[in-house]
Amino acid sequence: MRILFIARYRDSTMDRKLFLISAADDVVIRYVRPARWKDELLSVEQPSQVKGSLQQVGLPMIGRPNDPHRAVYATLDFGMLRFRPHIIHAEEEPDSLSALQIIVARQLFAPEARLVLHTWQNIERPRRPWVRVVQNLNLRAADGILCANHEAQAILHRRQYRGRTWVLPAVGVDTRVFRPCENRESRHDFCVGYVGRLVPEKGLDTLLKAARMLEMPNVTLRIIGDGPYRADLQRCIAELGLNERVQLESALPPEQVARVMCQMDALVLPSRTTSVWKEQFGRVLVEAMACGIPVVGSDSGAIPEVIGDAGLIFPEGDARALADCLRQIADSPALRRQLAMRGRQRVATHYSQDQIADKTLLVYREVLGPMGA
Known part of the structure; x- marks a missing residue:
């Protein structure tokens, strides 16, 4: 053929x-x-x-x-x-x-x-x-x-x-690259991550507002990516008083992304539908799932279809609902283990x-x- x-x-x-x-x-x-x-x-x-x-x-x-x-x-x-x-x-x-x-x-x-x-x-x-x-x-x-x-x-x-x-x-997902970490660092903070383009439709303002609502001083955000929304994002971080809790980094090669994901406690894709676009897949979700990282996504487009029962879903644009999802994951090691297991199984079966x-x-x-x- x-x-x-x-x-x-x-x-x-x-x-x-x-x-x-x-x-x-x-x-x-x-x-x-x-x-x-x-x-x-x-x-x-x-x-x-x-x-x-x-x-x-x-x-x-x-x-x-x-x-x-x-x-x-x-x-x-x-x-x-x-x-x-x-x-x-x-x-x-x-x-x-x-x-x-x-x-x-x-x-x-x-x-x-x-x-x-x-x-x-x-x-x-x-x-x-x-x-x-x-x-x-x-x-x-x-x-x-x-x-x-x-x-x-x-x-x-x-x-x-x-x-x-x-x-x-x-x-x-290349599961040779994206796989659970063998030597995960021991930390006292709860690290929430985002990896992807920095554009308005990815809903990063919703993620920042949710972080502001969490009354948990040990929660940190790690945002990795590039795009035209970077300057607006930096202003939003400052206005919400999150400078000490948010780490904003440039885009990384896939191998480095996999290593960084393994240091996250949850990954969020807070995409927001526009008149001409909604989330079509969300590759970063399945990459995080392959690493055994719990995922949280908005209900924009294909996100619920991709996540299935391997993560939590919130209404797009609803910062309070996102904060509740993150609080559930942070407060329950059992839920984190369950979502990690389901995510790896879902990737092995479908992605x-x-x-x-x-x-x-x-x-x-x-x-x-x-x-x-």
């Missing part, structure tokens, strides 16, 4: 899914990605290389790699003529211009190949007419679409998409990269039918 996999991953931790899929005896993967990724947070070079049955190809892009509506690859056929793929898996949204480029290339150079797209979008939002045209063309061409959450799947059905759909996140790879390969075989068996 020859798989042409096209995705705009910006860090190598996402590559392991493909290594695992390519380990199957009958699979060869050509993995096309941007040769260079640059956004407001980082800039990385992604050169071409071959590792066993996985060929990694870096292609230049016209436009910013993180712009789904105006960026395309500087290529005509993505190597389809020479590679002759059975499956083209493009981790592109149905309204993506790059997805349309890939569809045109398939029509010209690999018309027998099956096409699988991916969607995270779990909220209906206004779109320009030309974006709707692109979306409709892509939906008609796709043989199947992987959905990161059930709301995204429901939106596809409302758009009258007739192909196959599966609920399966594009990314999983490890091994599970994601196995389930993705099953999707490929289903799409191909008898040829993929």
